Amino acid sequence: xxxxxxxxxxxxxxxxxxxxxxxxxxxxxxxxxxxxxxxxxxxxxxxxxxxxxxxxxxxxxxxxxxxxxxxxxxxxxxxxxxxxxxxxxxxxxxxxxxxxxxxxxxxxxxxxxxxxxxxxxxxxxxxxxxxxxxxxxxxx
Numbered sequence: 001x002x003x004x005x006x007x008x009x010x011x012x013x014x015x016x017x018x019x020x021x022x023x024x025x026x027x028x029x030x031x032x033x034x035x036x037x038x039x040x041x042x043x044x045x046x047x048x049x050x051x052x053x054x055x056x057x058x059x060x061x062x063x064x065x066x067x068x069x070x071x072x073x074x075x076x077x078x079x080x081x082x083x084x085x086x087x088x089x090x091x092x093x094x095x096x097x098x099x100x101x102x103x104x105x106x107x108x109x110x111x112x113x114x115x116x117x118x119x120x121x122x123x124x125x126x127x128x129x130x131x132x133x134x135x136x137x138x139x140x
Contacts, residue, residue, distance in 0.1 A: 040071040040079050040114075059092035063103070073114065081110045081122060089137050101133030 033039035047065040054061040066088065071081040087103035107129060110122030132138025 040073075040081070041069070042071065043069045045069070055092045056094055057092060057096065061091040062089070064088040074111075077114050079112050079114050080124075081112060083108045083110070086131070087137075091137075099134060099136060101137050103132050104138035105129040105131040 030041075033041040034043070045067045047067060049063045049065070051061040051063070053059075064087070066086045067084065069081065069083050071079055074080050085106040088101075089103050090098055090100045093099050105128070107127045108124060110124040112120070112122035128139065130138060
């Protein structure tokens with residue numbers, strides 16, 4: 001339970017930092033950047049997925065994806081936008097218990113021009129990191 005409280009406190013501090021930075025931006029520009037997948041904007045989206053009727057007993061599975069986005073400049077003309085997806089999973093087991101833990105982390109880094117003009121584009125690698133706390137929660 002202490003780990004959950006530490007994680008909650010860390011997320012709260014990160015969200016506060018994002019809110020403070022976003023408050024300083026022009027609301028119209030911020031809204032446009034939020035719609036741009038490779039915008040130079042720090043964010044911490046949290047996506048929760050609940051899957052119903054999973055497993056032999058048809059119970060619910062819950063996956064919370066923590067998805068921090070952190071851009072930074074490389075020289076005067078290029079940006080690198082990093083995106084990470086860390087799944088936190090709670091799923092039913094056949095014996096009626098639940099399995100909780102981290103899944104594998106997906107990391108991407110998009111290289112994009114600082115001023116793309118009319119066409120916004122980015123290119124970069126995708127890496128699957130074996131961070132699962134159990135083989136059943138990751139690629140194994």
